[in-house]
Amino acid sequence: MIDVRHVRKEFADVEAVKDVSLHIQRGSIYGLLGSNGAGKTTLLKMMAGIYKQDSGEIFVGGEPIFENTTMKQKLIFLPDALYFFPQTTIWQMAQFYKDVYPSWNEERFWRLQDVFPIDVHKKIHRMSKGMQRQAAFWLAFSAMPEVLILDEPLDGLDAVMRQKVKNLLVQDVAERNMTVVISSHNLREVEDLCDHIGILHKGEIIVEKELDDLKADVHKIQVAFRGGVPTAFLTGLHVVYQEQRGSVLLCIVRGQKERVESYIHQFEPVIFDVLPLTLEEIFVYEMGGIGYAIENIVV
Numbered sequence: 001m002i003d004v005r006h007v008r009k010e011f012a013d014v015e016a017v018k019d020v021s022l023h024i025q026r027g028s029i030y031g032l033l034g035s036n037g038a039g040k041t042t043l044l045k046m047m048a049g050i051y052k053q054d055s056g057e058i059f060v061g062g063e064p065i066f067e068n069t070t071m072k073q074k075l076i077f078l079p080d081a082l083y084f085f086p087q088t089t090i091w092q093m094a095q096f097y098k099d100v101y102p103s104w105n106e107e108r109f110w111r112l113q114d115v116f117p118i119d120v121h122k123k124i125h126r127m128s129k130g131m132q133r134q135a136a137f138w139l140a141f142s143a144m145p146e147v148l149i150l151d152e153p154l155d156g157l158d159a160v161m162r163q164k165v166k167n168l169l170v171q172d173v174a175e176r177n178m179t180v181v182i183s184s185h186n187l188r189e190v191e192d193l194c195d196h197i198g199i200l201h202k203g204e205i206i207v208e209k210e211l212d213d214l215k216a217d218v219h220k221i222q223v224a225f226r227g228g229v230p231t232a233f234l235t236g237l238h239v240v241y242q243e244q245r246g247s248v249l250l251c252i253v254r255g256q257k258e259r260v261e262s263y264i265h266q267f268e269p270v271i272f273d274v275l276p277l278t279l280e281e282i283f284v285y286e287m288g289g290i291g292y293a294i295e296n297i298v299v
Contacts (some may be wrong), residue, residue, distance in 0.1 A: 001179045002047060003025035007056035009042055016042040018203035031194035033283055038202040040183045043150055047148050048077035060147060069150040073101055074146040078153060082136050084124045090135050092118040101143040109142035115164050121184060129156040137165055143156050148182045154189055191279035215277055217254055224248045224271035240285055252285055
């Protein structure tokens with residue numbers, strides 16, 4: 001659905017995006033992660049056809065997206081800093097969306113008022129940040145886009161509204177095969193939604209995998225032995241992080257789960273558990289591997 005091929009973008013003397021290539025399948029929820037200043041927003045704006053890349057190609061639905069009015073009628077980009085026309089109400093913005101997006105669904109707009117209980121005649125600029133975010137999602141979901149690109153989408157929403165929005169996203173992906181791209185620093189919420197992950201650092205993609213595959217060869221273990229950790233124990237493991245907590249050793253290791261477990265059992269530990277590894281831990285490990293380290297990554 002979205003093909004990014006060797007894309008580069010520079011602002012003044014800053015190369016924000018460097019030779020990035022990635023592919024996002026139709027009906028996928030793709031999480032774009034990265035350190036601060038990694039180039040995520042720049043890449044999203046190029047995918048949305050707002051910025052033109054300096055080199056490379058970006059195709060959405062098989063067509064170049066920049067200055068492609070027809071394809072942009074099927075795509076909505078919700079930025080971190082939302083923008084609405086001055087002094088407009090939700091109803092007035094809805095009329096604008098109705099004119100711009102041929103797929104606008106009036107019936108759904110009114111049905112979604114049960115999800116977003118806001119007065120349609122209230123001026124948006126007078127609303128709180130969270131209510132403005134609700135209004136943006138209300139309009140976006142009513143426009144029924146084929147592609148929805150979201151930059152820090154849940155910022156400002158309370159816990160209940162976050163869950164409502166996530167449910168609507170999953171529903172539209174399942175029922176309409178909508179394609180979603182999400183950039184967020186809240187990795188726990190991204191983990192709940194995304195099936196594919198790309199990690200961007202200093203303008204370059206360093207990891208791009210299905211989330212399940214990303215977790216398949218990285219494991220968090222805790223072990224304890226009578227008399228302490230055997231001298232040779234760690235030499236047979238690909239340990240990327242270790243931390244001693246009393247008599248218990250916590251490690252993040254790479255490798256096939258069966259081989260790791262078989263190796264550890266040879267040392268007859270008194271405690272041995274394979275613990276769930278979160279996307280946040282994987283992200284911190286991957287970033288640490290390229291020198292963007294943080295202390296205490298096992299949480």
